[in-house]
Amino acid sequence: MSDDAPQYSFETLQIHAGSQPDPATGARQTPIYQNTGYVFRDADHAAALFNLQEVGFIYSRLTNPTVAVLQERVATLEGGVGAVACSSGHSAQILALLPLMSPGDNVVVSTRLYGGTVTQFSQTIKRFGWEAKFVDFDDKGSVSRACTKKTKAIFCESIANPGGYVTDLPAIAKIAERKGVPLIVDNTTATPYLCRPFEHGANIVVHSTTKYMSGNGTAMGGMVVDSGTFDWSASEKFPSLSQPEPAYHGLKFHETFGALAYTFHGIAIGLRDIGPCQSPQNAFQTLLGLETLSLRMERHCENAKKIATWLEDDDRIESVSYAGLKSSPSYRKGRKLCPKGTSGLFTFKVKGGYEACQKLVDNVNIFSHVANLGDTRSLIIHSASTTHRQLTEEQQEAAGAGPDVVRVSIGLENADDLIADLDQALTAALA
Structure with a gap:
């Protein structure tokens, strides 16, 4: 779509943003450019590309035409100025921090x-000399006090996995602004259809595109999206973006690229030197998934609310943690930040504890026992024995993944069929 195109709705942009008919063949769907290198027009063209004086394709670890369409589409849907696609959500988190952090920073x-x-x-980033300070974001004073001169970012999830907790983004954004650091929000669970963190003060958004964006469990990927609103030169906190870069003969990213400085750094430094690029095949699969994102998220939310309501009324269930329920502490925040719904992910506590939870996941028929979320299929997992197994009991409880908690990612099946499946599995688990 051209730069002077009208302001289209989300549903139109999820299909068209970033793409044009292929100029060589007229193909309407974005082609899979399964390619590594690109021919330069001449020596001057090659030099200009490597000097970041011209935008173009050099090598698919850095830029690829299929991946470029995905980057522009996600950036458009989030309301950002640019995006960097990478191999997974975890690589997106590292790439998001890389331009900001130095050894000793937190x-x-x-x-x-x-x-x-x-x-x-808590563990791996220590190898970079970085530190993470974990804070209960309901306690705004603790968040503010945790920030020091060495703090380079504040990080949270819009809707937290696994418990469906909704973060008060406007309040946390105000703290980040006072401290002069960017707010990074993982928007995987919500997707930009349900929540747009930039509209609530966030500066950077990360995604695991593996989840709702691709939507059917076929493609791994991650994304870092920049709002373009943070002033990287306002202080001396971010020398990688404001000071001369030795690898590019003293080029200053923020001075040279302005609002796109962070995005260019993510490609020219992050993908160049760490290399977690997204494959064109996975980008293509994710583009296909994005075309139906709004339709799927509506059904995910509708099904999740119906099933969560049924579970909350069941005597075999201790409690349900879903922001779409009025009983949830996150209900009001969810209505404010995610007015279209609070996604299809939630947890519930099973009477009978750890053993009953494991028996429950062993007895489902429609639900799949899978360590993923955001699939068209409904998924179930006992987090304490799997995805959160490496954490201490205190960390598990703080994350909403205690020993008596089951996480479900509600898919697109018939909700009554899913309720019947959970009903029989609970009966078997508590027999």
Whole structure:
């Protein structure tokens, strides 16, 4: 779509943003450019590309035509200026932090995060000399006090996996602004159809496109989206973006690229040197999934609310954690930040504890026992023994993944069939 195109709706943009008919063949669907290198017009063209003086294709670790369409489409749907696609959600988190952090720096993060993210932040990033400070984001004072001169970002999930907790993004964004650091929001569970973090003060959004964006469990991927609103030169906190870059003969990313500085750094430094690029095949599959994102999210939300309501009324269930229920502490925040619905992911506590939870997941028929979410198929997992197994009991409880908790990702099947499946599985688990 051209730069001067009208302001189209989300449903139109999820199909058309970033794509044009293929100029060589007229093919309407974005082709899969299964290619590694690209021929330069001449020596000057090659030099200009490598000097970041001209935008184009060099090598598919950096840029690829299929991946470029996906990047522009997701950036458009989120309301950002640019995006960097990568191989997974976890690689997106590292790429998001790379331009910001130096050894000795820290990031303030929510205690309510996906278990793999907790492990990545509490353990793996130490190898870079980085530190994560875990804070209950309901306690705004603690979030503010956790920020020091070495804090380079604040990180949270819009709708937390697994418990469906909704973060008060406007309040956290105000803290980030006062501290002079960007707010990074993982918007995987909500997707831009349900929540647009930039409209609530966030500066950077990350995604695991593996989930709702691709939508059917076929394609791995991640995405880092930049709002273009953060002033990287306002302080000396972010030298990688504001100061001369030795690898490009003293080029200053923010001075040179302005609002696109962070995106260009993610490609020219992040993908160049770490290399977690997204394959064109996976980008193509994700583009196909995005074409139906709004339709799918509406059905995910509708099914999830019906099933969560049924579970909440069942005597075998201790409690249900779903922001779409009025009993949820996140209900009002969910209505404000996600007016179209609060996604298809939630947890519930089973009377009978750890053993009953494991028996439940062993006795479902329609639900699949899978460590994923956002699929067309309904998925179920006992987080404490799987995705959150590496965490301490205290970390599990803080993340909403205690030993008596089951997580479900509600798919697009008939809701009554899913309720019947859970009913018989609960009967077997508690027999």
